[in-house]
Amino acid sequence: MKPIRVLQLGGEDWSQTLRIPAGVQWYFNDLAQLKVKKMRFELLIIADQLEMTPVEWEQLHAKVDPYNVVFLPGAAGDELQQYFLARTQARLLKSDRQAFVSAIPQYYYVGQQGIGIGPDAFSVSPNYQGSQRWQDSAALALTVDSDDWEPLANLRTNLFVDPKRQLTVWPVFQHDANVEIRYRFVLVYGSERQTYEFSEAQLQKPQVIPTPIIAHNQFLSVIIFVKGHGQITLGNLELRWARYGLGTFINGGQAWQDLESRDEVQFFFNPGDLRPPLCVCFAGYHSKKSFEGYFMMKKMKVPYLLITDSRLEGGAFYTGPFFNQAVPKIIDQHLQLLGFDHTQLVMSGISMGTYGAIKFGLRQKAHAVIAAKPLVHLGTIAQRSRLARPDEFGTSFDLARELIAAPNELDETSLRQLDQKIIDALIHEDASETSLNLAYMFDDDYDPNALAVLKKHLLGRARQINYYGLPGRHNDDSSGMIKWFLRQYERVLKEDFGR
Structure with missing residues (x-):
């Protein structure tokens, strides 16, 4: 180390x-x-x-x-x-x-590390007699019918615990009122064995598993116990290196949780030089649970916020009631802390991060939005997974199922309706004070019409729209897109804020 x-x-x-x-x-x-x-x-x-x-x-x-x-x-x-x-x-x-x-x-160790273990990594107890219903890969719905605590599922393989590290856990689950749940973690190192158990009351906030801090390899097994009568849904088990109250992922990182949905938004604030603007960067899709763009944003010396969505395999596009409420509140709190207003706010993102940057940028009446590889039609992204991108980004189905009012009706009609609902929400925002800076791929295989639709509905309504294109599909030429992204930041900071 x-x-x-x-x-x-x-x-x-x-x-x-x-x-x-x-x-x-x-x-x-x-x-x-x-x-x-x-x-x-x-x-x-x-x-x-x-x-x-x-x-x-x-x-x-x-x-x-x-x-x-x-x-x-x-x-x-x-x-x-x-x-x-x-x-x-x-x-x-x-x-x-x-x-x-x-x-x-x-x-004060170096680095950040986190993973999300999906429900497909768990085996349901062989004694379980109830029904099983998969909600794509996002969750597993089960039936509980027991007056006593019984094992419901266990992790198929043991988890490796990095030497000299402890883990913070945040399990995602939902259940009926008459159901209770607890998680048991069993640690094995050498010939030693220790058990740690957390009740649902303890899991109202992330918990640190107090494993010994040693230089040797350690392994954890996980068992889920339940009792009661009703339905329970198991989602991800989120694990990350512990920071003991100094932060989430890194020192200074914060996380807000919604106890009903178990959704969690993580954010990190760097005060920079305390001069305008506040730059907000939404993380793209990434399976490693962490903050993206830390050093890239720090080099600009501006105050900035990193916001990340670690749900599902690598993010759920900053969607859902909790994120719709929490993200504006996070941004407003830091604008107030700095003494800034919305005219001193720049929102940005790449790929998945563009959805958050555009949606919340318009909602917050940001001065500028910088979006590379914009994605706005979440229904189209799922629909194109069948032929345009077979066996790639299956999480789009999990996401679409979460957003569609009747989740069992995941068909072309419901996906088109989802797209229209998203666009209707965007075009009702007041864009007159916001400059949109967009860069797209000529042959984008995720959302090929994103730029055209944004231009159609926002041209003449937004303060300004600038756009730029590169040849290739969505995941091509990432280095070229990052160069454009940084150039736009340099231009906006220089021309609009005299930096």
Whole structure:
């Protein structure tokens, strides 16, 4: 594993008085490291008021990520130091110093990792006598009829737990009022065996499985227990590296959950230089549960929000009642935090992310939307899976089934009606203050009419529409699209915000 590099500025050198964990490299008042091109610090400790030039503060800001800065009481410093602490969302250290230092490997490690285990990875108990109904690959509906706790399903293969990591779990399920559920995790490492069990009351929020933090391989098995009488639906079991309250996926990451649907939206805010605009980037479809675009957006030095949808295999296009309510609230909260308004808001996304960027960009009356490979006809995407893209992106059926009012009627008529419903919602938004910047693939095999329909309904209504095309199908020339995406950001920031 990569070493965790810690820079302490000010005060007495803690490495001389405290026990530094293995794998932690300690630097004390070493400002020369700011000029080392590839040097980055996983943690910055400010132990006193510092006398540094504006250039040094900027160099330091480039070497450490927000939420990975702590400062001691009395170390708020002068105006420059306070500005730095605000930009990095620094945290006041109140705990015992040795306890804090000892926990550094668990809190400030490098990287993010998460997976979603679908219901098809579980085996239903051989004693189960009820009905089974698959909702495509998204969920499995079962019947519960027992007065006592009984095993309902178990994971077919054990889960590997990365060395020196613990896992946070968020299972997705729904059931009738007379049904109860609990999850049991059994850990095996060497000859040792430990059991951890979570009730539904505990699972009202993500839970950390308190496995030993060791360098050896560990394996988890999962068993689902139920009791009661009624229907239950099992969805994904979401697992991610634990951050122990400091964040989701990475330090500073947040997650909001809806306890009824078990939907979850994750977001990360970087204050940048605290100057307009606020740039919001919606993640594309990706099976690895994580934040996308972190370093790409950070290089712009602007305040930005990363928003991700980790439902299903790799995302559900930011759809559904919970997302429709939560996403605008997240954006509004951060606009208010920065003292900005909607004219200082830029929304963006690539592929799946364009659906969120366009929908919420119009709804929020954003100054600009930047969308590469736009997707708006979610019914068409599913319909074209049969002939245009056989055996590719089967999740489109899961998504369409979720969105259609009568989910058992998944046919061409219902898919066309779904498309029309989406377009009707878009064209009723006031686009007069929004500039749309769109890049499409000439032979897009997911949503070939997205650009034409957006132009038809928004040309003359939007403040401006700019579009650009590249040869190829939807998943072709991603590098070319990313270059266009970054050029549009550069242009909007320069021309509209003087950056």
